Amino acid sequence: MAKSHDFTAAIEWTGSRGYGTTGYRDYDRSWRVTTPGKPPVDCSNEPALGGDPALHNPEDLLLSALSACHMLWFLHRASEAGIVITGYRDAPLGIGESEPSGAGRFTAAVLRPEIALANPSQAERADALHAAIHEVCFIARSVAFPVTIEARYVTN
Numbered sequence: 001m002a003k004s005h006d007f008t009a010a011i012e013w014t015g016s017r018g019y020g021t022t023g024y025r026d027y028d029r030s031w032r033v034t035t036p037g038k039p040p041v042d043c044s045n046e047p048a049l050g051g052d053p054a055l056h057n058p059e060d061l062l063l064s065a066l067s068a069c070h071m072l073w074f075l076h077r078a079s080e081a082g083i084v085i086t087g088y089r090d091a092p093l094g095i096g097e098s099e100p101s102g103a104g105r106f107t108a109a110v111l112r113p114e115i116a117l118a119n120p121s122q123a124e125r126a127d128a129l130h131a132a133i134h135e136v137c138f139i140a141r142s143v144a145f146p147v148t149i150e151a152r153y154v155t156n
Helices: 058-081 120-133
Strands: 010-013 031-034 041-043 085-090 093-098 104-111 113-117 147-149 152-155
Touching: 058 085, 058 093, 058 104, 058 113, 058 120, 058 147, 113 120, 120 152
Parallel strands: 104 147, 113 152
Antiparallel strands: 010 031, 031 041, 085 113, 093 104
């Protein structure tokens, strides 16, 4: 039987300029995420939609969550398989589309990790781990778009 997990966060709009949403250009698209016991994260809308380009937007957060979940499962599975990973960084790409109505969605994501291996002869074994991760990664199993992996292996 599956275990239930609850996740909580508080989202608070911080973009009121004192007169609310009296007009489309009369308020900022900024907001704050807080979760118990963790530092707050200030966010905004996508810059093309009037957001602050210096702050994370929902699309950034979704792509980051997808990449981080994959990384954590990959490290776990590598450890179980006796594959020593000494470094991991990703430059994921989210591909989206916007309709004339303004509605948008992700159509795909590409995770592009650069993974440092202690033993370069284990690259093929390490690469084989990626496909199985999508069967267990909480975020990858929750999104409605394809996620592909383009891993690259380096040695220290």
